[in-house]
Amino acid sequence: xxxxxxxxxxxxxxxxxxxxxxxxxxxxxxxxxxxxxxxxxxxxxxxxxxxxxxxxxxxxxxxxxxxxxxxxxxxxxxxxxxxxxxxxxxxxxxxxxxxxxxxxxxxxxxxxxxxxxxxxxxxxxxxxxxxxxxxxxxxxxxxxxxxxxxxxxxxxxxxxxxxxxxxxxxxxxxxxxxxxxxxxxxxxxxxxxxxxxxxxxxxxxxxxxxxxxxxxxxxxxxxxxxxxxxxxxxxxxxxxxxxxxxxxxxxxxxxxxxxxxxxxx
Amino acid sequence: xxxxxxxxxxxxxxxxxxxxxxxxxxxxxxxxxxxxxxxxxxxxxxxxxxxxxxxxxxxxxxxxxxxxxxxxxxxxxxxxxxxxxxxxxxxxxxxxxxxxxxxxxxxxxxxxxxxxxxxxxxxxxxxxxxxxxxxxxxxxxxxxxxxxxxxxxxxxxxxxxxxxxxxxxxxxxxxxxxxxxxxxxxxxxxxxxxxxxxxxxxxxxxxxxxxxxxxxxxxxxxxxxxxxxxxxxxxxxxxxxxxxxxxxxxxxxxxxxxxxxxxxx
Numbered sequence: 001x002x003x004x005x006x007x008x009x010x011x012x013x014x015x016x017x018x019x020x021x022x023x024x025x026x027x028x029x030x031x032x033x034x035x036x037x038x039x040x041x042x043x044x045x046x047x048x049x050x051x052x053x054x055x056x057x058x059x060x061x062x063x064x065x066x067x068x069x070x071x072x073x074x075x076x077x078x079x080x081x082x083x084x085x086x087x088x089x090x091x092x093x094x095x096x097x098x099x100x101x102x103x104x105x106x107x108x109x110x111x112x113x114x115x116x117x118x119x120x121x122x123x124x125x126x127x128x129x130x131x132x133x134x135x136x137x138x139x140x141x142x143x144x145x146x147x148x149x150x151x152x153x154x155x156x157x158x159x160x161x162x163x164x165x166x167x168x169x170x171x172x173x174x175x176x177x178x179x180x181x182x183x184x185x186x187x188x189x190x191x192x193x194x195x196x197x198x199x200x201x202x203x204x205x206x207x208x209x210x211x212x213x214x215x216x217x218x219x220x221x222x223x224x225x226x227x228x229x230x231x232x233x234x235x236x237x238x239x240x241x242x243x244x245x246x247x248x249x250x251x252x253x254x255x256x257x258x259x260x261x262x263x264x265x
Numbered sequence: 266x267x268x269x270x271x272x273x274x275x276x277x278x279x280x281x282x283x284x285x286x287x288x289x290x291x292x293x294x295x296x297x298x299x300x301x302x303x304x305x306x307x308x309x310x311x312x313x314x315x316x317x318x319x320x321x322x323x324x325x326x327x328x329x330x331x332x333x334x335x336x337x338x339x340x341x342x343x344x345x346x347x348x349x350x351x352x353x354x355x356x357x358x359x360x361x362x363x364x365x366x367x368x369x370x371x372x373x374x375x376x377x378x379x380x381x382x383x384x385x386x387x388x389x390x391x392x393x394x395x396x397x398x399x400x401x402x403x404x405x406x407x408x409x410x411x412x413x414x415x416x417x418x419x420x421x422x423x424x425x426x427x428x429x430x431x432x433x434x435x436x437x438x439x440x441x442x443x444x445x446x447x448x449x450x451x452x453x454x455x456x457x458x459x460x461x462x463x464x465x466x467x468x469x470x471x472x473x474x475x476x477x478x479x480x481x482x483x484x485x486x487x488x489x490x491x492x493x494x495x496x497x498x499x500x501x502x503x504x505x506x507x508x509x510x511x512x513x514x515x516x517x518x519x520x521x522x523x524x525x526x527x528x529x530x
Contacts, residue, residue, distance in 0.1 A: 025294045029286060063363065
């Protein structure tokens with residue numbers, strides 16, 4: 001994150017999928033680096049049961065002194081695990097060799113564009129009444145006429161949906177979680193020739209990821225968690241293995257940045 | 266280590282100086298990466314008391330399955346902590362805010378060069394007798410004449426001594442540990458303007474490192490553990506702060522490789 005020039009002091013929440021080392025061992029170092037940089041803002045950490053024990057054990061072992069409060073949320077069942085003004089995050093149990101979670105980041109619909117000209121034409125005086133309309137409430141003018149938000153505003157604009165699978169076999173509920181998503185970030189640990197092994201170790205192959213992407217009708221698929229054995233060589237083959245099933249696929253790379261456009265209607 | 270193309274399966278020992286996060290939190294991930302690469306060779310881990318508890322807590326929390334045995338050595342007092350055929354490692358308590366160790370890697374003297382011509386001139390028959398002489402033992406020829414190793418070999422060649430301080434204030438015993446070292450790798454967290462703060466937090470400044478380097482008469486000094494606040498800017502100033510006291514100083518960089526030549530006499 002330092003190499004990517006991420007600001008470690010900003011508003012942030014951390015979502016852990018499961019308690020395997022390659023998915024959670026980086027967390028204590030992240031927290032400590034934040035403390036070295038004097039973070040003061042609270043940090044929420046979401047994850048499966050035992051993540052609290054893990055962090056407590058670490059704190060005792062290395063005598064953490066954090067400069068900021070942490071709130072740890074252990075997720076026991078599929079639910080909306082955080083609900084903010086502009087977005088919520090939904091977690092569902094995935095299908096791995098230990099308890100594991102998949103997450104959907106879902107932006108709430110944004111109010112449609114407000115048209116001052118329409119408001120003026122309806123003789124709504126500029127000021128608090130405009131604000132009420134913009135926040136979705138009808139108002140009554142002194143003339144007695146009622147003006148509704150839709151009289152002066154476009155329909156609400158859809159937010160974006162981004163789904164992160166963590167380590168998992170394909171599972172039915174993932175299709176609804178990812179339904180219509182702008183982006184599905186799906187693990188693809190092993191290629192098709194090791195499909196048997198993928199099944200045994202609770203992982204997915206490119207074509208399995210592609211099938212979910214297709215059934216969920218997502219806009220874009222990113223394959224990640226690629227086994228070391230394919231490093232720098234066979235990832236193009238992995239993409240080929242998906243493209244017959246789902247065309248818009250890429251493989252994640254370190255420091256990759258991707259813009260997910262907001263749909264304008 | 267992967268970026269540096271280090272072979273994680275090779276013979277290796279790990280030495281931890283103290284239980285602060287920036288010095289120990291990388292270890293669990295290293296062990297797990299070794300397991301993913303199917304390491305089978307035993308790994309020795311040396312460190313201060315509590316390192317065993319730390320690794321056990323981690324193993325429980327993330328359900329490590331290692332493919333290789335680990336032997337953990339908790340170091341309670343200054344001593345030779347490992348003694349191999351070709352080298353030993355000595356640990357001493359350093360002076361930090363929590364129990365902390367400095368280490369010296371010391372190569373044992375190597376036998377001097379063997380001169381076959383000299384052995385032939387003394388009529389030592391080629392074969393087992395040569396081997397005995399090369400291993401430092403005298404032999405008696407059938408003629409009754411005794412041949413000593415020094416008759417056919419140069420004097421033993423000195424091995425190298427490399428000293429790593431970990432986080433520490435200057436301390437007396439470090440001077441003898443580093444005495445005559447080929448390389449002293451010394452922490453230098455804060456520059457001279459923050460000398461007060463360095464004292465308070467159990468760290469050293471460049472000039473403090475340089476004084477130890479000078480008193481110990483080492484051949485080369487490397488400054489490391491430089492605070493983030495000097496990143497990419499003030500490290501040349503740090504070197505300047507040492508050079509008045511000790512000339513042969515450089516600042517450590519990621520992926521730096523350094524050859525320490527063997528002294529030939």
